[in-house]
Amino acid sequence: MLWSDIVSFITQVLSRHRFRTIVLWVAIAIGVVAVNLLTALGEGAKSFVLEEFNVLGRNTLIILPGKKETTGGMPPLTGESPRPLTLEDAQFVSRLSGVKSVAPIVVGNLEASYAGKIREALTIGSSRDFFIIRQLSVAQGNILPELDLDKGEAVCVIGNQLQKELFGQQSSLGQRIRIGDTRFRVIGVLKKGGTSFGFDMDDVIIVPVANAQSLFNVDGLFRLFAEVRVYQQLDTVKRAIVDLLTERHEGEEDVTVISQDAMLSSVQEILDILTIAVAGIAAISMLVAGILIMNMMMITVSQRVKEIGLLKAMGATSSTVRTLFLCEAGLIAIVSSLSGLLLSHVITSIANLYFTDLQFYPPWWAQVGSIVLAVVFALLFSWLPAQRASTLSPVEALQGKQQKETT
């Protein structure tokens, strides 16, 4: 039988048995839509979470004082006293060739007051580059000025929420607020940014790092962000920083340098597993559709026993009959799964219009996988009915009996 004839023959069958065709179509399409929507949801959630973690940019290295080991083993017998990471260290790091900028961080909670109103706020001491690395921008005024790291200036940038609580409707720019026991001039108000990476950026005060050190009376840094010039040099620069700081710390490697990617990859792994698990659950709906196909094809074979007998009498071989039934299931699976895919794209596009925070898009592997799975299930589950049809004896089938050929 010619392929074109097989297709037209099947199309006639499918259009003739409209109800059955629609039921199968809906069942398969639902399975495909389920797989695509659930994975889109998983992927959407993943990219949302990753974006939250991604504020630093992948060119950023985070340098922590102290050697953090995750390999286990016995804790050291002598007490650990890591040397602090100092501003001088930061300056040396900033002079490394691959490093574009550094942002030293000192943090602590301090009371900020203005006109009798007192708020406790997270105070971050850093540099102008901190704003660039963290992609923070101001709604009013300016970010911190360009200063030498060890030079202070009594200016601060405050978070959106804090500005409202201390100043109400009043403008805060140029006003002096008391932080700890020092007075700082407000030079900028951050854009409403929400929380990111654990810090509520609406409720912070950012001051030059030197001022923060004197406010908290510390020498060491909480951590140091370093941005490399090109991503490809990330590992080289990482090594260079470790070497430099080891040398500066009298030969002892007592800092930890982590990259964004290292942090992200573990989070990503967890989220990937979640997405796959969800996809697996959705795939069960495909299995159900597959069993429905089997039942429907069984009924079809019983209903069309006479026709099968006739086809065989007219010169259709067993394999032709089997091909016809398999292709029937295959064709309907292809058409339904493609329309299911189309439907999932329509649904995700509509969802994306309404939820701008989360972007849903079914990943390519789910799109391809759901179609392949639908077709494979359809063929697998129609194999038995098709086999039954192909082994019918023409003599008995013509009489409407459903016995197997006895040869």
Add this chain to the structure above:
Amino acid sequence: MIELKHLEKKFHIGDQVVHALDDVSLRIEQGEYIAVMGPSGSGKSTLMNILGLLDRANSGDYLLDGINASALGEAERTRLRSDKIGFVFQSYHLVPRLTARENVELPMMLSGIPVKQRKKAVDDVLDKLNLMDRAHHSPNQLSGGQRQRVAIGRAIVMKPSILLADEPTGNLDSKSGEEVTKLLESLNDEGITLMIVTHDPTLGARARRQLNMLDGRIV
């Protein structure tokens, strides 16, 4: 030419063994017109099914145009059947979702004959059977006589050498029955071997050769 040598066919019904064919030997020349008659259960349908390669005998040989059909595999028998044998059934067995034309075309389609070649052969057959104006009707829009003519068209479109007709007029009124019989006879005049299985003695009497069957034997 058909040659049957000592054909045996047994059926088991419960614990009883029924001899549907009991040592049947037969020789049919090309172009013969034969009527097979006999009461129900005499084995005429079984003989027909075996001649039509739809069924196999338990023992004995069946030579069709010199080919030993008993020795062939299922796929080869199918090919031989579609090349050499046309079937006409009492209840037409047309595919209801296909038009008259598509029903006639069906055997050629199943044999994988190219569309162009098919079109010509189908046109010829429809023309010959005066069915051109009914070509695009579906079977349920046709009268019984027309349906049987479509079925005959389907049987001869592959230009078989044998036409096996099982009670071809059984479901028809006498006028349509007469038309169908005449059509079959005219095809026989053109050289096709015609074998009709019937209960109807007047139809049987028209054949040039009669085979009467009883209890699986030709008497």
